Amino acid sequence: MSKLYNAIINVVDKFVPSRLRPLWMHPAGPKTVFFWAPMFKWGLVIAGFNDLANRPKELLNARQTGTIALTGMIWSRYSLVVVPKNWNLFSVNLFVAITQGVQFLRAYHYQTIHQNEKKNSE
Structure with a gap:
């Protein structure tokens, strides 16, 4: 291959x-895996944007989206420490962290309100 x-x-x-x-x-250019791995990871960002627009908040899992957001933050930091600096890896992980962070906030907000409504109805 x-x-x-x-x-x-x-x-x-x-x-x-x-x-x-x-x-x-x-x-970290197109002749290396350091370019292509982040390029394919942009699919996660596209899926995250699609979920922001189309996925109802009651179907979101706060733990899952929080974990993915945290992973994006960790890898963003890592991409600035490694040599050569891989700005493509940094940007894709930053966008993963942002999109999943917003999803986490949506899920957390929904679950908090939903739990309060349950307590008030009892």
Whole structure:
């Protein structure tokens, strides 16, 4: 598999414009896994935005969304410590933390109100 990947990279390498060369040759650029892993992780951000728009708050799990938000914060910090600094990894994890943090607040708010309503009705 790595031979196929290297062959593709060598072919594409010839067509990269000179002004995009610094990005292409960066230690965390498209020629490395340090680029592609965060790119695929953007799918979590897209799913988070979709959930913000479409998922009812009664279906949210505060523990799950809180855990994912915390993970996003931890990995955001980690991405600034590793060498080379991976700004793509930082930004995707920051957005994961933000979207899941908002989801956590929605779930927590709903569950708190729902529990108060149960106590008041009893």
